[in-house]
Amino acid sequence: MAKDYTAMWTGLGLDLKAHDGLMKALGQAYGDIYLTQQNRPEGMKYLDFVLSEIHGLRVEEILKAKAEGRKVIGTFCLYVPEEIVLAADAVCVGLCAGAAIGTEQAERYLPRNTCALIKSFFGFKLAGLCPYTESCDLVIGETTCDGKKKAYEIFGEFKTTFVLEIPHMKSPGDRQLWLSEIHRLTAKIEEVTGRTITADKLRAGIRTANAKRAALQRLARLRAANPAPISGLDALLINQVAFYDDPPRFTQQVNAICDELETRVAKGNGITASSAKRILVSGCPMAAPNWKVPAVIEKSGAVIVGEESCVGERGTRNLVSEEGDTRDQLLANIADRYLKIDCACFTPNTERLDHIAQLARELKADGVVHYSLLFCTPYLMEARGVRERLKAEGIPLLEVETDYSMEDMGQLSTRVQAFLEMLG
Ligand code: BJ8
Numbered sequence: 001m002a003k004d005y006t007a008m009w010t011g012l013g014l015d016l017k018a019h020d021g022l023m024k025a026l027g028q029a030y031g032d033i034y035l036t037q038q039n040r041p042e043g044m045k046y047l048d049f050v051l052s053e054i055h056g057l058r059v060e061e062i063l064k065a066k067a068e069g070r071k072v073i074g075t076f077c078l079y080v081p082e083e084i085v086l087a088a089d090a091v092c093v094g095l096c097a098g099a100a101i102g103t104e105q106a107e108r109y110l111p112r113n114t115c116a117l118i119k120s121f122f123g124f125k126l127a128g129l130c131p132y133t134e135s136c137d138l139v140i141g142e143t144t145c146d147g148k149k150k151a152y153e154i155f156g157e158f159k160t161t162f163v164l165e166i167p168h169m170k171s172p173g174d175r176q177l178w179l180s181e182i183h184r185l186t187a188k189i190e191e192v193t194g195r196t197i198t199a200d201k202l203r204a205g206i207r208t209a210n211a212k213r214a215a216l217q218r219l220a221r222l223r224a225a226n227p228a229p230i231s232g233l234d235a236l237l238i239n240q241v242a243f244y245d246d247p248p249r250f251t252q253q254v255n256a257i258c259d260e261l262e263t264r265v266a267k268g269n270g271i272t273a274s275s276a277k278r279i280l281v282s283g284c285p286m287a288a289p290n291w292k293v294p295a296v297i298e299k300s301g302a303v304i305v306g307e308e309s310c311v312g313e314r315g316t317r318n319l320v321s322e323e324g325d326t327r328d329q330l331l332a333n334i335a336d337r338y339l340k341i342d343c344a345c346f347t348p349n350t351e352r353l354d355h356i357a358q359l360a361r362e363l364k365a366d367g368v369v370h371y372s373l374l375f376c377t378p379y380l381m382e383a384r385g386v387r388e389r390l391k392a393e394g395i396p397l398l399e400v401e402t403d404y405s406m407e408d409m410g411q412l413s414t415r416v417q418a419f420l421e422m423l424g
Contacts, residue, residue, distance in 0.1 A: 002052070002056075003056060003057075005055070005056045005059070005060070008059065008060060008063065008131075009055070009131060012059075012131050012134040012135065013128060013134055014128050014129060014131060014134065015127060015128040015129065018127055018128070018129060019055070019128075019129055022099075022101065022129055023055065026051075026054070026099075026289055027052075029289060029291070030051055030052075030289070033233065033291050033295045034048070034051075034233060034234075034237070034291075035048070037231055037233065037234070037271075037298075039271055040230075040231070040234060040271075041229070041230055041234070041257055041260045041261060041264070042260060043253065043256050043257035043260050044234050044237075044257070046253045046256075046257075047234070047237050047238060047241060047253075050241050050244075050245060051237070051241075051288075054244070054288075055131050058244055058245065058246075059131040059132065059135060061246065062091050062093065062132070062135050063135060065091050066091075066135065066137075070089055070090055070091060070193075071088070071090040071091070071137040071138070071192055071193045072090065072091045072093060072132075072135050072136045072137050072138075073085045073090050073091065073092050073093070073136065073137065073138050073139075073140060073189065073192070074093055074094075074095045074132060074133060074136035074138070074139040074140070075092065075093070075094055075095065075139070075140050076094070076095055076097060076121055076139075076141065076142075076148070077141075077142045077144055077148070077310075078285075078310045078314065078315050078338075078341055078343070079142050079144065079164065079166050079338055079341065079343075080092075080140045080142065080164065080185075081182065081185070081209075081334050081338055082205070082209045082247075083202065083205040083206045083208075083209045083320060083334055084182070084185060084186050084189055084197065084202070084205065084331075084334065085189060085205070086204070086205035086208055086209065086247070087197045087198075087201040087202040087204065087205035088189045088190060088192075088193040088195045088197055088201070089193065089195055089201075090137075090189065090192075090193050090195075093132050093135075093136070093243065093244055094132075094243025094244060094287070095121060095124070095130060095132050095133050095136070095139065096120070096121065096124045096129070096130040096132060096133065096287070096288075097117050097118075097120045097121040097124070097287045098117075098120060098240075098286065098287030098288050098289050098290035098404070099120060099124075099289055099290065099404055100116060100119075100120065100123070100403070100404035100405055101120060101123040101124050101127055101129055102120075102122065102123025102124060102125075102126050102127030102129065103119055103123055105122070105123060105126035105127055106118075106119040106120075106122035106123040106126060107119070108126075109122065109126075109154050110122060110151060110154070113374075113375045114147055114151070114375060115147055115284075115373040115374065115375045115376045115403075116373050116374065116403040116404040117284070117285070117287065117373060117376075118147050118148060118151045120287075120404065121133075121151075121155070122151065122154075122155065125155065125158055125159060126158070132244070133159060136159065136160075137160070137192055138160055138161075138162055138188075138189075138192050139155070139159050139160065139161045139162070140161070140162050140163075140164055140185070141155065141156075141161050141162070141163040141164070142163065142164045142165075142166050143163060143164070143165050143166050144166050144343060144345040145345050145376070145377065145378050146377070147375075147376075147377075149163075162185070162188050164181055164184075164185055165177065165181050166178070166181075166345065167339075168345060168346055168347055169346065169347060170339060170346065174339075175335065175336075175339060178335050178338070178339055179331070179332060179335040182331050182334055182335045182338075183331060186331060197327065198327060199324075199325060199326055199327040199329075199330055202327055202330045202331070202334075203322060203330060206320045206322055206330065206333070206334070207322065208247050208248060208251075209247065209320065210319045210320060210322070211247075211248075211251045212242060212247050212250060212251045212254075213315075213316045213317075213318075213319055214319065215250075215251045215254035215255050215258065216238070216239065216242060216254060216315075216316040217316055217317065218254075218255070218258045219235060219238060219254060219257065219258055219261070220235075220306060220312075220313060220316065222258060222261045222262065222265060223235060223305045223306060223363060224305070224362055224363050224364065225265040225270075226270070226274050226278070226364060227268070227269070227270020227271065227272055227273060227274040227276070227303075228270055228271055228272065228276075228278065228303045228305050229261040229264040229265050229269065229270060229271060230257075230261055230271055231271045231272075231298055231303060231304070232279070232281070232294050232297070232298055232303060232304020232305065232306075232307070233291060233294050233295060233298055233304070234271075235304070235307070235312075236286060236291065236294055236304070236307060236311065236312070237288070237291075238254060238257070239307065239311045239312050239315070239316075240286070240287065240288035240311055241288070242315075242316075243287075243288075243311075244288075270303075271303060272301075272303045276301060276302055276303045277301070277302040277303070277366045277367065277420050277423050278302070278303055278305045278363065278364055278365050278366050279297055279302045279303070279304050279305065279365060279366065279367055279368070279369055280304070280305060280306045280307075280308060280356070280359055280360050280363055280365040280367075280368045280369070281293065281294065281297070281304055281306070281307050281308070281309065281312075281368075281369050281371055282307075282308035282309065282356050282368055282369070282370050282371065282386065283308070283309060283370050283371035283372050283379050283383075284309070284371055284372055284373045284376055284379050285309050285310035285311045286307070286309060286311050286371075287311060290404060292402070292404070292406070292409070292412070293369065293371050293400060293402065293412065296409065296412045296413050296416050297369060297416055299413075300413060300416050300417050300420055301420065302416075302420050305363040305364070305365055306359050306363045306365070308352075308355065308356050308359055309371075310341075310343070313355075313359060314341060314342065314343070315341075317355075318337050318340050318341075319337065320333050320334050320337040321333040321336070321337070342355060343378070344378035344379045344381070344382040345378050349382060349385075350385075352382070352386075353385050353386060353389040354389075356368065356386060356389065356390070357389055357390065357393045357395065360390070360393070360395050361393075365395070366396070366423045367395065367396040367397065367398065367419065367420075367423050368386075368390055368395055368396070368397045368398070369397075369398045369399075369400055369416070369419070370383050370386050370387075370397060370398070370399045370400065371400050371402070372399070372400070372401045372402075373401075373402070373403060374401055374402060374403045380401065383399055387399070396419070396422065396423060398415065398416065398419040400412065400415070
């Protein structure tokens with residue numbers, strides 16, 4: 001029988017009735033979308049377990065760490081360096097932002113035409129439904145898109161928030177600004193945790209985060225095989241859980257899944273037939289439990305072979321150099337690695353277009369589905385560049401603009417099926 005976490009959730013101030021409804025809906029969606037898949041790798045049982053305990057065991061672990069004097073730092077964006085949080089012996093956790101929760105409450109503070117991701121992190125907080133947010137000693141926001149930047153001003157009224165300034169270009173001057181922000185963040189984390197971040201601690205944090213990314217890169221490379229050894233839904237779930245789980249344990253589990261997938265690839269065993277259409281998904285991040293578009297694509301008979309997304313390649317593709325003896329050198333390495341992230345908030349952002357085309361080729365994708373959240377100006381605007389670039393490369397593209405509601409599932413299915421038929 002599942003453990004009863006009522007006392008823990010009450011202690012965190014969650015709205016128990018609404019939370020119960022959320023957990024039931026999540027369990028139902030997971031059962032329908034994930035557990036109906038055939039021929040999943042054995043190693044996915046670990047992910048099934050993690051998901052079943054997403055607001056239970058992991059939160060309990062985090063609260064135990066807090067009781068032992070460690071701090072909890074929450075984030076919503078890839079630009080927040082996990083290495084620095086780990087170096088202060090704190091827990092870094094990606095906060096809930098992938099479901100249409102508390103929308104009504106969120107719209108009391110935010111314009112209706114705000115993207116679903118921003119409304120979701122507000123909604124989770126205002127509706128008292130995210131145990132991670134409630135466990136946090138500090139939330140780190142960032143000035144990526146205008147929506148997030150302004151939203152953190154209001155979010156800060158409800159939760160202690162530190163906003164990191166992200167440059168929007170990549171000139172030497174921007175790098176200087178970014179490096180100074182990395183130092184400012186380090187000082188803030190030292191202040192909140194009461195720990196000194198030394199070069200040794202930083203190096204250890206870098207190694208932990210690099211090992212996690214290396215495991216995820218290994219997973220990404222294995223998906224280039226035809227037939228693909230794992231579904232896109234399962235690979236997405238692994239990338240989503242990367243933001244919550246204990247890093248060393250997670251890395252070990254991902255490597256175990258990769259061992260299994262290597263055997264599958266060697267034997268030519270796939271999750272689908274080799275004739276299944278191979279799709280690269282590109283665009284906005286899909287935070288758990290946002291599985292809508294991948295579910296539509298794979299239930300239509302295609303297989304997703306990669307995600308050009310923050311919950312995917314964009315988040316994992318570069319490692320931090322471990323070279324350097326001083327804290328300043330290591331912080332500079334961190335700044336350099338993070339400035340390579342090609343979020344659509346940057347201008348110009350041609351690296352992203354190059355990378356989409358490169359990924360499509362490497363993964364032998366038959367087509368790309370570009371996914372934008374409604375009202376997400378950066379990705380919607382950048383879709384034009386993606387369209388032109390892929391046209392020049394002769395790679396078919398389907399552009400999808402949606403939110404977290406389920407109302408457009410039928411329409412999405414029809415469009416995806418027509419796209420797959422067009423691929424031949
Ligand atoms: S690094 S993609 S996680 S900012 S969907 S809130 S962009 S209006 S999420 Fe992102 Fe960091 Fe960039 Fe990645 Fe704004 Fe668009 Fe909403 Fe978005």
